[in-house]
Amino acid sequence: MAEKYDLQEREVWDGNFAASQALRQAQVDVVAAYPITPSTPIVENYGSYVANGYIDGEFVMVESEHAAMSGCVGASAAGGRVATATSSQGFALMTEVLYQASGMRLPIVLAVVNRSLASPLNVRGDHSDMYLGRDSGWIQLDCFNAQEAYDLTLCTFKIGENHDVRLPVMVHQDGFITSHTAQNVYPLRDEVAYGFVGEFKPVDDMLDFSRPVTYGAQTEEDWHFEHKARQHKALMDSRSIIDDVFVQFKEISGREYKRVESYMMEDAEVAIVALGTTVETCIIAARELRKEEGVKAGVVAPRCFRPFPFDKIRDALGNVKAIACLDRSSPGGAMGALFNEVSAAIYTTDARPLVTNFIYGLGGRDFSIAEAKRIFKEQKAHVDAGKITTDIQQFSGLRGPHLGFFQTKRS
Amino acid sequence: MVEIRWHSRAGQGAVTGAKSLGDVVSTTGKEVQAFALYGSAKRGAALRAYNRIDDEPILNHAKFMNPDFVLVIDPALAFSDNITEHEDSDTHYIITTHLSKEELIAGIPALQGREDRVFTVDCVQISLDTIGRSIPNAPMLGAFVKISGMFELDYFLENMRRVLSKFPQKIIDGNMAAITRAYEEVK
Numbered sequence: 001m002a003e004k005y006d007l008q009e010r011e012v013w014d015g016n017f018a019a020s021q022a023l024r025q026a027q028v029d030v031v032a033a034y035p036i037t038p039s040t041p042i043v044e045n046y047g048s049y050v051a052n053g054y055i056d057g058e059f060v061m062v063e064s065e066h067a068a069m070s071g072c073v074g075a076s077a078a079g080g081r082v083a084t085a086t087s088s089q090g091f092a093l094m095t096e097v098l099y100q101a102s103g104m105r106l107p108i109v110l111a112v113v114n115r116s117l118a119s120p121l122n123v124r125g126d127h128s129d130m131y132l133g134r135d136s137g138w139i140q141l142d143c144f145n146a147q148e149a150y151d152l153t154l155c156t157f158k159i160g161e162n163h164d165v166r167l168p169v170m171v172h173q174d175g176f177i178t179s180h181t182a183q184n185v186y187p188l189r190d191e192v193a194y195g196f197v198g199e200f201k202p203v204d205d206m207l208d209f210s211r212p213v214t215y216g217a218q219t220e221e222d223w224h225f226e227h228k229a230r231q232h233k234a235l236m237d238s239r240s241i242i243d244d245v246f247v248q249f250k251e252i253s254g255r256e257y258k259r260v261e262s263y264m265m266e267d268a269e270v271a272i273v274a275l276g277t278t279v280e281t282c283i284i285a286a287r288e289l290r291k292e293e294g295v296k297a298g299v300v301a302p303r304c305f306r307p308f309p310f311d312k313i314r315d316a317l318g319n320v321k322a323i324a325c326l327d328r329s330s331p332g333g334a335m336g337a338l339f340n341e342v343s344a345a346i347y348t349t350d351a352r353p354l355v356t357n358f359i360y361g362l363g364g365r366d367f368s369i370a371e372a373k374r375i376f377k378e379q380k381a382h383v384d385a386g387k388i389t390t391d392i393q394q395f396s397g398l399r400g401p402h403l404g405f406f407q408t409k410r411s
Numbered sequence: 412m413v414e415i416r417w418h419s420r421a422g423q424g425a426v427t428g429a430k431s432l433g434d435v436v437s438t439t440g441k442e443v444q445a446f447a448l449y450g451s452a453k454r455g456a457a458l459r460a461y462n463r464i465d466d467e468p469i470l471n472h473a474k475f476m477n478p479d480f481v482l483v484i485d486p487a488l489a490f491s492d493n494i495t496e497h498e499d500s501d502t503h504y505i506i507t508t509h510l511s512k513e514e515l516i517a518g519i520p521a522l523q524g525r526e527d528r529v530f531t532v533d534c535v536q537i538s539l540d541t542i543g544r545s546i547p548n549a550p551m552l553g554a555f556v557k558i559s560g561m562f563e564l565d566y567f568l569e570n571m572r573r574v575l576s577k578f579p580q581k582i583i584d585g586n587m588a589a590i591t592r593a594y595e596e597v598k
Binding site for chain 1: 429430433434437438443445447468469471472473474475
């Protein structure tokens with residue numbers, strides 16, 4: 001029987017501590033981990049909860065992130081509730097096994113504390129690793145602060161382990177900006193949290209010797225395509241289950257989550273679409289601009305990055321005239337991913353807003369309220385001119401001369 | 412919104428100080444934020460830690476701030492770091508030093524004209540005397556309590572005892588003495 005952990009109704013936790021408390025409350029059976037900055041404290045804390053008797057689980061030390069995720073695959077296939085954490089280079093090294101985990105339909109939870117990818121080496125936050133996971137077949141939820149890192153980590157288990165989903169889930173938070181920033185966090189009591197997450201009910205667990213199963217089989221052109229199609233359908237169909245889990249979470253916590261979060265969008269004329277902590281910074285900018293200059297600014301944020309909320313993005317952005325999509329990952333010779341995906345969603349509606357792309361915050365470069373306001377005002381200028389008046393892709397907060405690409409062909 | 416910037420060296424406890432302050436402030440029902448600018452910082456490297464305190468949930472994640480209070484817990488950083496960066500006309504400074512306030516300001520041109528907003532306290536000496544090591548964060552909290560007027564000293568001490576409850580009694584007592592002495596000595 002696990003020891004009782006002393007929790008206050010109101011704690012001051014950083015995002016890492018919040019996530020690790022969710023792992024404790026979900027009573028994760030196995031964490032196989034190779035710690036890396038800035039996600040280290042998540043698995044370190046889990047290890048200390050095991051060592052101090054707060055949880056009846058197992059911490060498996062491994063020799064790399066590749067081995068960490070491989071250990072998670074094994075433990076999950078065996079029938080355990082499994083989680084780990086990583087960032088950046090560790091995430092990159094895990095990538096091969098990420099695809100194995102989703103292909104085997106194993107509901108592993110991966111807490112990703114977003115950090116840039118080398119080279120140059122950098123420990124701070126951007127969304128390079130989150131974007132690297134885009135096509136890996138995992139569900140990806142995104143947190144904007146430490147409270148959400150706690151709440152959504154609890155939700156991941158309930159989503160991924162649902163027998164109609166059976167997919168691994170990543171829960172993302174911004175490196176340092178969330179992971180190392182302490183703030184008020186209001187945790188649930190242990191029994192409420194565990195009651196919500198529920199007991200893990202494995203499917204086809206390998207330790208069920210009465211019913212032997214195979215994991216990781218080979219399929220060539222005969223069946224591979226059908227497997228991947230089913231996997232994609234499971235991801236697409238997980239949307240309604242994610243919605244359900246968020247409703248159930250609100251019932252126990254009073255805190256409401258949606259696959260796409262919208263702020264001040266009821267009458268918005270211009271909008272920023274962003275991920276992570278930037279969302280909250282943009283909310284302040286929109287509030288202030290509305291008060292100071294009467295600019296009808298709003299913010300839209302995909303809470304669920306995968307499956308991409310094509311449906312909800314259209315609902316959220318159907319009535320705005322100009323949209324700035326903010327990507328915190330080096331786009332590597334293309335437009336940013338949010339720009340591409342948001343534009344594609346809107347293109348299937350009657351609306352034809354002016355959409356531009358900002359690359360910002362790479363390697364932890366600060367994103368200020370003032371810059372968010374500037375971007376909103378630029379969108380307003382596009383609306384007033386009736387066309388995009390700047391380069392379509394621009395770099396925000398970059399030192400040195402302006403960097404931008406492509407101009408509009410709409411007059 | 413109250414915004415606080417700590418100037419420190421890695422190892423002096425500014426991050427712990429900022430988090431402890433946040434912890435205590437949260438017990439008054441306020442929303443808090445505590446973070447630091449570091450990463451692969453080595454012991455002794457200059458770093459900055461930050462607090463925000465507000466009645467509403469704090470959404471601002473920018474590092475940029477116009478601080479209401481600047482807390483300098485390393486004596487040399489007052490001279491070598493840009494401690495007045497992004498100040499406003501009411502920024503208050505609490506600086507660890509063995510110098511008198513006049514001597515300190517004479518040595519730091521950026522502080523001139525701010526005499527009524529600069530306060531000094533020797534956090535290094537106080538921590539050596541009370542805790543036995545140079546851990547100037549705890550005394551700085553005492554000085555902050557006095558200058559900010561945010562809490563009664565007794566309320567702060569009582570809550571710091573809870574924050575430190577996992578430490579041995581000797582360390583708790585040392586910290587209580589450090590906070591109290593800095594509260595009394597800051598000027």
